[in-house]
């Protein structure tokens with residue numbers, strides 16, 4: 001299969017997963033996509049800064065962050081047209097459409113300048129999406145390449161549940177598989193080695209006994 005065919009079939013898969021789920025997504029996910037609000041709190045976006053979310057889904061994070069960082073411009077990329085329909089409606093409903101740009105694309109291979117008219121961002125974040133993206137390591141590299149000097153990449157996702165009972169881990173994994181979610185066991189290593197490669201700083205925390213992992217990569221100035 002060619003890259004374009006792979007991207008098209010993954011986009012179709014994501015649209016299939018979210019066609020109906022998107023209507024109950026924000027209500028249900030608030031109970032188990034933990035650490036998202038902490039990531040938003042820590043973005044600390046500079047005045048008139050620019051922020052890109054890769055795998056923005058319903059736009060829940062962008063809407064919260066846009067209310068919090070009122071002078072910043074926000075951009076969201078997602079491969080699912082279904083999710084983007086919900087995100088666009090949310091931005092219009094919340095009066096944020098003028099400050100938020102949303103586009104359909106693949107987070108492993110995108111041209112931010114062509115999609116948003118912006119090449120580099122002060123903040124890039126990826127929330128519970130790397131666990132759904134085939135070839136997610138390319139997203140990490142693309143996110144770092146899209147950072148402005150002194151900018152930062154923030155990642156939150158499922159951890160390895162390393163401090164939780166084995167039965168809980170097995171139950172969670174089985175359930176996540178139904179949604180094509182695969183917690184990445186090498187997430188920390190990949191982020192750390194990409195940080196080293198690009199001369200960036202690296203901060204990593206486990207949340208809720210490894211239920212979730214939170215990382216911040218700080219690009220050099």
Ligand SMILES: C[S@@+](CC[C@H](N)C(=O)[O-])C[C@H]1O[C@@H](n2cnc3c(N)ncnc32)[C@H](O)[C@@H]1O
Nearest residue numbers: 014055056057078079080083106107127128129
């Ligand atoms: C679990 S949702 C997370 C949504 C949002 N970031 C949040 O925290 O609620 C994962 C999102 O990643 C998107 N996604 C999956 N693969 C992608 C890819 N290759 N490129 C861009 N988005 C992708 C899905 O369509 C979905 O909206």
